[in-house]
Amino acid sequence: MIAIYPGSFDPITLGHLDLIERATRLFSRVIVAVLRNPNKTPLFTVEQRLKQIISATSHLPSVEVDSFDGLTVNYAQMRQAGVLLRGLRAVSDFEIELQMAHTNKTLSTQVETVFLATSNEHSFLSSSVVKEIARFGGSVDHLVPPHIATDIYQCYSQIPLWENPMTTPRE
16 A cells, blocks of 8 residues: 655654654555645755655655645645555544544545654654754754755754744745
8 A cells, every 4th residue: 555645844854754764664666745835935945855755765766755735635636546545643633633533534535643752852843843952053953864954954054033934935
């Protein structure tokens, strides 16, 4: 069975990678799908994120990396995937993720949502947390793969501290 793991992945974190690695033991193929979301202003372009994810998952032969626009269930149907994979960090994630799963089910009864709980060591971790730490000069080496940490440090060294990278368009 094919699973789609959709998200922004701006940037991909060790928590994301943990979920992807665990998903490869459950599904024959895992497609990490970067959503092109016009409502977000990411730090990295979609193309940069795709390269980062491909590099970070190169040791996993059953992982494919792609991007898409529009509804996730439509993308899943196009890719003939029967599962949407979602990670849960905390109880607060559950309410939002459950609402999304129910909504997706109304759009396609052929696609199921599977939730995986994050590992304890990554339960606090999000891309937003990584960017916030880096923005103020903190180390993110323990939160993302080394090549992505380098990309993050390089990006923030080019942005004046008084600018908010969360609202500065990069695409």
